[in-house]
Amino acid sequence: MTDDREYQPEFGEGEARGARRSLARQMAKKVIKEFRLKSPPVDVVMLIRERGLRLVQSEVPGAVSGQLFPAQSEVFVNTRNRSLARQRFTMGHELGHWELRHYLEDELPADSYGFAGVYEAGGESEGRSSIEIEANTFAAELLMPGSWIKTEKRPLSSGRATELAALYQVSHEAMFYQLMHYKML
Ligand SMILES: [Zn+2]
DSSP, rough: OGGGGGGTOOHHHHHHOOOOOHHHHHHHHHHHHHHTTSSSSHHHHHHHHHHHEEEEEOOOSSSEEEEEEGGEEEEEEEEEEEHHHHHHHHHHHHHHHHHHGGGSOOOOBBBBOSSOOOOOOOOTTOOOOHHHHHHHHHHHHHHHHHHHHTOSSOOOOEEEEEEEHHTTTTHHHHHHHHHTTTTTT
């Protein structure tokens, strides 16, 4: 992405571009549509396999939550002490790196977090690169499609938000941010 720099002189060293959140959401919506998914929970394991990626789930000590190995067409997800909701978000995140072709522009580091952190907050959180924000945004929209969420009656009660997190098999935190994004709370 170095070519963009002369047109965008405001970008600092190591930040060639901002996060393309709306592109990430569009890409997730396309996947939901392509597979004609209609109701939660989104079968993210199936989606990974349908993309020709091998899903490797195992217990590994340390902070790594997951990683995409594009050359091997492999998604690794760490299952150690991690809830199903967190593993699913990691799967969505790694699939996002694949769908958004992030590996073509950057070395992909191991992902050491799951859904923790404010993925909508952009540049505010340190150490959060554009591609990580995009992968998280993709995961959120994939696992909690806006068109499904918006069929709920507003404003949502906190009890219903909790029910939705269980229904969509996502964390309360991830559901909360998605509900905030669609102004459902
Ligand atoms: Zn990542």
